[in-house]
Amino acid sequence: MMPRPPPHNDFSLKEMKPHLGSRKMTGDKRSTYDLVEPMQYLYVRVVRARDLPCKDATGSCDPYAEVRLGNYKATMRHFENNSYPEWNQVCAYSRDSIQATMLEVSVKDKDMIQDDFLGRVLFDITDVLKRVPPDSPLAPQWYRLEDRNGNKLRCELMLAVWWGTQADEAFPDAWHSDAAAVSGRSKVYVSPKLWYLRVNVIEARDLIPNDRTRFPEVLVKAVLGHQALRTKISMSKSTNPMWNEDLMFVAAEPFDEHLILSVEDRVAPDKVEVLGICAIPLQYVDLRLDHHAIKTRWFDLEKHVMIDGVKQEVKLASKIHMRVCLEGGYHVDHESPDYSSDHRPTAKELWKNSVGVLEVGILSAHGLSPMKKKDGRETTDAYCVAKYGAKWARTRTIIDSLMPKWNEQYTWEVFDPCTVITIGVFDNCLLQGERDSRIGKIRIRLSTLETNRVYSHSYPLLVLHPSGVKKMGEVHLGVRFTCSSLLNMMGMYSQPLLPKMHYIHPLTVAQLDSMRNHATQIVSMRLSQAEPPLRKEVVEFMLDKGSHVWSIRRSKANFYRIMGALGGLITVGKWFDEICNWKNPWTTVLIHILFVILVIYPQMILPLIFLRLFCDGSLCYIWRPKNPPHMDTRISFADNALPDELDEEFDTFPTSRPADIIRMRYDRLRSISGRIQTVLGDLATWCERLQSLLSWRDPRATGLFVNFCLIAAIILFVTPLKLWYF
Template sequence: MVTQAPANTAIPAAPPPMQRYGYEQIKSNPPPPPPKLVRMYSESASQPVDYALKETSPYLGGGRVVGGRVLHTDKASSTYDLVEKMHFLFVRVVKARDLPHMDLTGSLDPYVEVRIGNYKGVTRHIEKNQNPMWNIVFAFSRERMQASVLEVVVKDKDLLKDDFVGFVRFDLNEVPLRVPPDSPLAPQWYRLEDKHGDRIKSELMLAVWIGTQADEAFPDAWHSDAATPVDSSGAASTLIRSKVYQAPRLWYVRVNVVEAQDLAPADKSRFPDAYVKAHIGNQVMKTKTVQARSLNPLWNEDLLFVAAEPFEDHLILSVEDRVGPGKEEVIGRTIIPLNMIEKRADDRIIHSRWFNLEKPVAVDVDQLKKDKFSMRIHLRICLDGGYHVLDESTHYSSDLRPTAKQLWKPTIGVLELGILNAVGLHPMKTRDGRGTSDTYCVAKYGHKWVRTRTIVDNLSPKYNEQYTWEVFDTATVLTVGVFDNSQLGDKGANSKDLRIGKVRIRISTLEAGRVYTHSYPLLVLMPNGVKKMGEVHLAIRFSCTNFVNMLYTYTRPLLPKMHYVRPFSVMQLDMLRHQAVQIVAARLGRAEPPLRREVVEYMSDADSHLWSMRRSKANFFRLMTIFAPVFAVGKWFGDICMWRNPITTVLVHVLFLMLVCFPELILPTVFLYMFLIGIWNFRYRPRYPPHMNTKISQAEGVHPDELDEEFDTFPTSKNPDLVRMRYDRLRSVAGRIQTVIGDIATQGERMQSLLSWRDPRATAIFVTFCLIAAVVLYVTPFQAIAALIGIYMMRHPRFRHRLPSIPINFFRRLPARTDSML
């Protein structure tokens, strides 16, 4: 374990970097310019400067980022060109042999201590073994090295004081530099020396080299910048390493319960009130009870579940009888292994099968033999792989492919992410009387989740780790979250990792081949309002590998074919999405180190479907922003009709008459106008990925009580009076929404009633008008009719009346179905 030595440890003077590391020093680069704020999409979406995105120009991979390109100045730059190159001293401790007997009993409990300056790494001790094997890699950050000599000491673990066995000393001037794709450095046997510097018989196998984070030993190494005395016992060593996780492939389990045959309930004097209960793991679903009771009930219902490969659970179906309020009895049960169920990747028909129902408890052996094959259930079961399993919110989906791999399309590009550093992080815990954080980052895209190493006790951590994903669709989202590791303290596994913030980046908003280097604010909504928890610095690049396939994806359906051939209801989607998130969280929580449930749920937006007054207002204002141009055009046309600006009105009349006289120019004019607007807006195009916006989210001026309601548990944990007040408020808001929806429905029903003879007089008038209009339009040129209508609409105000027009009066008198509402 890597620990920091006491402060009074003697630290030799450090030589110059060139002499210390034995390789050519990289030319020092001038400090990058300060970050600049980027332009928002519109002025209405602007937010406080402290919450805005900042564009940076860091030095990545040996070169500076200028104009979205990395200008390399280091000839030895590797494929890790989206992160700052960091050098580490790697020490691989493999094994030892022929160690001497140290105790009076002749036993030896050896361990190895690797020391450089004021940092040291300690392996675990192996009891009673003179030829131990460790195979552990230590990594010491170049920035924190305070000495030019590396010491590897072998010691014997004792109760009072550990005994010295021997040591090996290395001069860092002689340590070789290894740059991938060079082969790993082969470990060698080194003779140990005693306290007097004399060679002894014992040997230690080591490999010592200097490398970067591109080294394959980097993820599994124990880092000096990620380990401190808080985990000196070694219990939490695996909790701080960087790892790549593969989320399980999820399948929909579709169970069509057709019927049952020859049921034998316990009470022979009555027909059973039967239903079928099915469960897979923690997922439980039931069919409806049959109205016409019989011993051969017919349900024909679909039950849907989510299952993950490899299939570990069983599908358990039981036919139960509701014998009374809150009392059920199991009539029969069958257990079906999931790996025995047929897989389906298309919309072909699955043949049904009969399964035997067995009694849950055998009371009489003769009766069991008699009834064993008498009860049966008719099922149609399959594993549907033609769907995209919604394991996350559809708006933020990172993978739209179906589960069945044979349906996957070729890749269209590669997404590269460099997690550089974080600055200004808010302290999430206290240690030794001061605020601190033990942070790590998690990135999720497709089936691949990645986790950086945990940087302990640092509010400005440097990660400099780079990851790569294949891209199959540009309408997907990369999510990066920052968390505080709460497993390193005294509470251990009982505490939850705290969320610091996250960033979403849609791939379709990225230009191909460009490097985006921005500092993203980490904004978190808390019960007391929105709070900035710091900033995370990312470098992102999307590289297109097949331009034709990428353009072709814009013509394909967003979801796989089965979502449209056999669609799910909204209730089913919500239930399946929730179950999918729970399964992914359970599977990733079994990895080492585990990706905890709170992390998976936060990254997957598991609670986005819950009610929130703030989200409702945000969506309402989003809708108003969408319709704002329509309202603006209506206002502009009203000013034209009212002759507010006579010159503009006359020009509009002239343009209108030209289009009427030459109707073939209407569509070309419309498309030419949209083309010119698009070309004009090109100069104002966004040059950065979208990010969290507090103004759009209605998070700046939200009422504290609304925030308290949003953070309430489900079901609620508040007192009844507060719940009653919030319920009344919700009824008021929902009442206004219901009124608006009802008004829209009323207008549509009035349109339908024009020809439905619901009002015979109104329909007769409208039918007569249609006949007259058909005759007039047949004998009158279309240009004349269009010109008269347009001029009438734009007539001068002196020819207008304040009362509604005849068509509006007629339409408002049409009947709707409001009379049929209770």
């Protein structure tokens, strides 16, 4: 028997009242850490050393610095044969975890057997706290090293010790005592700039097939990185074939790759013959910002032949006629369309001014589920990743804690309020050589936030497992959306969601799905190559890769979303049927009287409709939601899905069923149903957008619509009916 899912209240938001940092104003700038709890840190900056003695028999000195505070020890890199090393590294110790009273900074000489001690500097923690006010780092100064007996030596060490908070500029790059090493530092990443590459293959001239006794069946294959597309076989079976087909790719800056085009002749069903190859560097491709046509160009084709066992290129008289351009007027989507964090076109020249600033304080997490075993006990090394637009922010990894405290704050520019920020929590498994485990993620839609208000809530981390939905813990966030221009923000509601090129020259659904998958691969590959890396499985989880795969649970949820959005029309239909059948005679009589009045005075129809909408929207203001929305397990059918449905959803693609016939039919059903599911989801989204005009979920959009209804009702009320037809 399946375990009964927990009650819905366990998955609800909880409003918190943490002791956030006070807002400090310095001119027009506010404190960058006023959405998190202030945390005290002891900072130790080791800059350089000089006049270090040589302890080795060879007369060389390979020094390194070591900072020790109680049980915490930080070792900095060593220099070979250098008596004047320079480290310029910072260590940070949380005040809550400090149990020692003495801080020791020592310099040692690295040796094969045993490292030699060169000298040290000792600090009394209580003296540092008295003489250095918080958030006021001292300038580094020289300290004479002393031996273990306290005798002063000739060599010196430049360092600085001070008390500060996470607002200190040294915080992001510091080594933290409560965090993992290099792989656990906080880091800000930027996604690569993505472009659509359009290749319009028009025709080819003077092709030379090897077998001239047959009509060639010519096609063009285009390859860009891991993307490969082909045209259809030309209908003109000649050496001058024509296609006039568009091939769309995703390219990322910097443009290091080449577009490789090969003209091929299909001589057999499973055999092709290359008639010519052309390589085009992307940095020389034209940029297009609007719908104006790009000039066509003829490109020379080359052929690879073997001469004395060496592959050489031979220029041919053959040419290919194409129109190649990088599209800057489109938005390259690499995340789920329902939770997009950016709608701007690629070209920066087409961007509009920002409408505000989004600030997110990642405070802490509570009750995290243990994700692995370490030394025979269950634990978690948790870190957070926040993604909005092209900017990714990663907190430091708090090791061995189910209740980590990060208290880190990040800021994003907002260009469209109808966007979503995604925040995920992960377990760092890099040291174990495994994939980082996903703990959960949440999403916050900016249009549901009131401007200049601080939201402090604890969000449940929900993950769907084959056994059902499971709560993996809670993450505590502080969020503020600040509006910089109310006029620009209101103007965004009158603009289309996507850039105009998506409507002038729309792309097909198949093209968008394919290019979204390629864009996700490019972003995950680039971010996984950063230092420290943002691993591929983390990026794919944040971008919802694989969300298009068929699931009966998602399809049922989308169906009931549509039914819920159309519930008002269904209710009106049932009410009209009751009137026609005289279920309530008094109501039927009153409706007939109203109908006669509207027939006599038809100019009252539209004013009454808009007045009714205005009244409904005004009444809904009283019951408007006070907290930002969060995942509802009832809407997504995650809490009552059947075991067979979950088994199908978590099945591999292709299916792992043993029978070949079942596998073929099953995969075909999932592929077709996936498209139907996408259409149902889009229809449900549009229905919910219309329904939300009166719900005050987006206070700005509802306010505009309600006032429009009032003004329209007044204008139509005072305007004679004859002017309507005019």
